[in-house]
Amino acid sequence: MTADRRVLVHPDKASLAASIAARFLTKIVDIIDEKGEASVVLTGGTMGQATLEAIRESPARDSVDWSKVSFWWGDERWVESSSDDRNDKQAREALLDHIAIDPSRVHPFPSTDSGLELDEASAAYAAELAEHAPEGAAWPEFDITFLGVGPDGHIASLFPERGGIREAEKPVISVRNSPKPPPERLSLTLPVINSSLRIWLVLAGADKASALGLTLADASVNEVPAAGVRGRRRTLFFVDKEAAAEVPENLTTPGLFWTGDDA
Known part of the structure; x- marks a missing residue:
């Protein structure tokens, strides 16, 4: 694990958010x-929404x-704009509808x-990224990218052993064979994600413990997509104690693995 990655452990989901x-x-x-401005990539999922709600209530x-x-957004389910499954709808309800954006x-x-x-x-989202990119770039400079991590180690809609995690050219991909419903999705690719200055991965629950352990042990990116995440300046893993249960002892070294007592 490189020096620019840190794990911050919290007692429970509420304190984590x-x-x-x-x-x-x-x-x-x-x-x-x-x-003078900031650019943020949001994620969905239970902890993604809980984090935005905590920001709203702060x-x-x-x-x-x-x-x-x-x-x-890092990814989106290919459903109607009014669907409760939409990551952007969840984000609006949790935070965006409550602040002066x-x-x-x-x-x-798109939906x-x-x-x-x-x-x-x-293609439309890739074009929108390019429209807001610095000259000569294909996407904006993201200051903070939030990512959830699935029990299988997937990030955004980049799943293990699927072509999306290996995509090196396109900034945005269409997903038609997602192993979790719905099968059709849209997702940023790993090169775009890793262009972010800071990447904050959020994991909570015992079902994420194996994925976190494998990620920090630098497992194959094809098998554990989260293992390929590297922010340009910093990569932070925000986890609860249950998710940290299977982190190898040799990776819990001072300076890399922080608990609430260290903060």
């Missing part, structure tokens, strides 16, 4: 002060000038009722 929220709000203020929430924050800075993936076919939708 609260800690991420506090760190996120502090960091976003710093980024805006430094750059007393420090309004310290952020949200009009200067751009929001993207600039609607032009919110970039959801099945957008008038596009799946491959057209992936």
Whole structure:
């Protein structure tokens, strides 16, 4: 495990979400002060939503000038825009509908009722990324990318032993054979994810313990996609005690593996 990866362990899911929220709000203020704006990639899932809810409920929430924050998504289920399965709908209900955002800075993936076919939708999102990219680049510079990790080690909609995790050219892919429903999805690819300055992976529950252990042990990326995640500046794993249960002892070295007592 390289020196730019850290594991932060929290007692339970509630304290985990609260800690991420506090760190996120502090960091976003710093980024805006430094750059004048910030770009964030959101994730779905139970902990992704819990984290956004914790940000919404934080007393420090309004310290952020949200009009200067751009929001993207790491992946999306190919369903109608009104579906409760949509990651962007969950994010709006948890946070975005409660803060003063600039609607032009919110970039959801297309939906099945957008008038596009799946491959057209992936091309459209790639074009939107390029439209907001620095000159000569194909996508924006993301300051913070949130990722959930599945029990099988998948990230976004990049699953083990599937072609998506090996995609090196396209920034966005169409997924038609997802091992978890729905089968059709849209996803950023690993090169885009790893271009992020900071990647924050969030894992909670005993069912994530094996995936975390394999990830930190640098398992095959094809078999454990999360093992391939590397932020350009920092990669943080925010986990609860249950998820940390199977981390190999040799990886719990000081400076790499932090508990709440170390924070």
